[in-house]
Amino acid sequence: MLELQHVSYVAPDDGKEILSDVNLTIDDKFVAITGPNGGGKSTLAKVIAGIYPVSKGKILLDGADITALSITERAKAGVSFAFQQPVRFKGITVKDLVTLAAGKKITTAEVCTYLSEVGLCAREYVNREVNASLSGGELKRIEIAMTMARGTKLSIFDEPEAGIDLWSFSNLISVFRKMREKIGGNIIIISHQERILNIADKVIVIAGGKVTAEGSKEEILPALYADAAKEAACSVLMSKVEDK
Amino acid sequence: MDAIQKNLLKEIAGLHDVPTGAYNIRSNGGAAGRRSTANIEIVSKTDKPGIDIIVKPGTKNESVHIPVIISESGLKDLVYNDFYIGEGADVVIIAGCGIHNCGDQESAHDGIHTFHIEKNAKVKYVEKHYGEGDGNGENVMNPTTVIELGENAYMRMDTLQIRGIDSTVRVTKARLAAGAKLDIKENIMTHGNQHATTDFTVDLDGENSAAHVVSRSVAKDKSRQLFKSDVHGNNLCTGHTECDAIIMDEAKVDAIPALECNNVNASLIHEAAIGKIAGEQIIKLQTLGLTEKEAEEQIINGFLK
Numbered sequence: 001m002l003e004l005q006h007v008s009y010v011a012p013d014d015g016k017e018i019l020s021d022v023n024l025t026i027d028d029k030f031v032a033i034t035g036p037n038g039g040g041k042s043t044l045a046k047v048i049a050g051i052y053p054v055s056k057g058k059i060l061l062d063g064a065d066i067t068a069l070s071i072t073e074r075a076k077a078g079v080s081f082a083f084q085q086p087v088r089f090k091g092i093t094v095k096d097l098v099t100l101a102a103g104k105k106i107t108t109a110e111v112c113t114y115l116s117e118v119g120l121c122a123r124e125y126v127n128r129e130v131n132a133s134l135s136g137g138e139l140k141r142i143e144i145a146m147t148m149a150r151g152t153k154l155s156i157f158d159e160p161e162a163g164i165d166l167w168s169f170s171n172l173i174s175v176f177r178k179m180r181e182k183i184g185g186n187i188i189i190i191s192h193q194e195r196i197l198n199i200a201d202k203v204i205v206i207a208g209g210k211v212t213a214e215g216s217k218e219e220i221l222p223a224l225y226a227d228a229a230k231e232a233a234c235s236v237l238m239s240k241v242e243d244k
Numbered sequence: 245m246d247a248i249q250k251n252l253l254k255e256i257a258g259l260h261d262v263p264t265g266a267y268n269i270r271s272n273g274g275a276a277g278r279r280s281t282a283n284i285e286i287v288s289k290t291d292k293p294g295i296d297i298i299v300k301p302g303t304k305n306e307s308v309h310i311p312v313i314i315s316e317s318g319l320k321d322l323v324y325n326d327f328y329i330g331e332g333a334d335v336v337i338i339a340g341c342g343i344h345n346c347g348d349q350e351s352a353h354d355g356i357h358t359f360h361i362e363k364n365a366k367v368k369y370v371e372k373h374y375g376e377g378d379g380n381g382e383n384v385m386n387p388t389t390v391i392e393l394g395e396n397a398y399m400r401m402d403t404l405q406i407r408g409i410d411s412t413v414r415v416t417k418a419r420l421a422a423g424a425k426l427d428i429k430e431n432i433m434t435h436g437n438q439h440a441t442t443d444f445t446v447d448l449d450g451e452n453s454a455a456h457v458v459s460r461s462v463a464k465d466k467s468r469q470l471f472k473s474d475v476h477g478n479n480l481c482t483g484h485t486e487c488d489a490i491i492m493d494e495a496k497v498d499a500i501p502a503l504e505c506n507n508v509n510a511s512l513i514h515e516a517a518i519g520k521i522a523g524e525q526i527i528k529l530q531t532l533g534l535t536e537k538e539a540e541e542q543i544i545n546g547f548l549k
Binding site for chain 1 (some may be wrong): 353460468524525527528529530531532533534535536542543545546547548549
């Protein structure tokens with residue numbers, strides 16, 4: 001279980017408050033965080049992973065205060081974070097990274113199992129370097145495979161669908177469905193995709209650095225889509241007005 | 245051989261004992277062992293220190309080990325080795341130099357290696373440099389490699405210098421005939437106050453000749469590195485050089501690449517990138533549970549692999 005108590009984050013470069021007094025309790029298996037771009041979702045993920053230090057407030061993992069822990073210490077305490085933009089490494093292979101993620105020596109067959117689960121033909125990828133020769137979509141899947149290999153009690157995915165093609169997207173949904181069944185802890189997914197939001201136990205909306213709505217998908221999604229439709233209609237009308 | 249010499253041999257050639265195939269082991273400026281085979285003859289030079297390694301035409305899948313080890317402090321060793329690789333041969337040559345210096349004087353090994361590679365022959369050449377010792381004496385190595393590649397000949401050269409060499413100037417000169425190909429991969433890591441200079445000159449003389457030179461290096465502490473490359477495209481040819489360096493602490497790296505196209509059909513490219521380890525790479529590995537130091541080690545190990 002993850003708890004955020006009165007968490008705020010102020011960007012060091014311009015002093016702008018990106019998260020303001022966020023209070024959240026995440027104890028459902030599969031939680032989706034959504035909301036407009038620039039609303040603070042990715043910042044929230046980075047604050048949980050320890051990449052950004054909180055300016056105010058507390059973060060608790062299974063009741064233990066992890067606010068002062070470093071990225072490494074939080075990772076060891078059971079936090080995994082799949083980046084929105086995966087990082088490339090010259091010379092480090094897919095197998096190296098998945099092995100580092102597992103935190104122990106694992107066999108090539110085990111690495112291949114993780115890769116197959118995210119829809120990568122393991123034989124082709126296991127010895128490839130995680131460098132610029134891999135596409136964005138391939139990197140995203142490797143990132144997900146690493147998170148699976150870690151198998152921690154909390155896994156955060158920042159827009160896992162970004163950069164993944166339509167065909168692979170169905171696979172991705174089944175990967176998350178499977179993970180949801182297997183995992184003993186909590187999964188947080190930041191996403192704009194209706195199909196991901198639809199498999200969530202809980203949906204949280206973050207806008208302007210605050211939690212603006214929180215509840216089951218049945219409670220949250222209709223209003224969210226109505227708002228989105230309103231905005232879309234509005235922009236169509238506006239463009240017509242501007243055309244004239 | 246004593247334990248120190250055996251350890252040096254292990255570091256530079258991966259050898260625990262005398263190798264199979266042809267070999268020549270040079271220890272403290274003298275011969276410590278040699279074996280020729282039916283196809284590979286090793287003979288001493290008569291006019292200067294060094295050996296001639298003569299590989300018969302058509303020799304396939306054979307190897308030659310020519311390690312040099314120095315464990316006497318203050319020894320300055322200069323050696324000329326000439327390789328004659330016969331037409332159509334396909335061989336692996338493993339050279340390397342290990343210095344153990346526990347005294348206060350400078351120990352040095354300067355090797356001048358010349359490769360005469362005939363038509364259609366293939367050579368894989370591996371050279372490792374390693375130094376150790378608890379004295380204040382410096383370990384110096386200045387290897388010169390001269391490569392003459394005949395028609396459709398191929399050479400792959402892998403060089404590795406990771407630890408313990410205080411000063412090195414590596415000079416590599418190559419001349420390629422029609423259809424010849426040259427692949428060079430250099431890995432260097434310097435630390436402390438070490439200096440390393442590498443200087444490549446490649447003449448692409450023949451039609452459809454091709455050269456690919458990749459240097460990857462890590463400069464730590466107050467060490468200095470200089471990378472120079474000069475590729476001349478004198479015919480329809482392709483040349484590619486790449487200098488990729490990670491810089492840490494107060495180290496300095498200079499890259500001076502030069503390309504000279506003397507033919508309208510020559511296609512030459514140089515890429516150079518020098519910079520510190522990307523912060524996001526360290527953060528990613530930290531999110532997997534590695535400390536900052538462990539993350540750096542993994543990134544450097546991968547980079548120099």
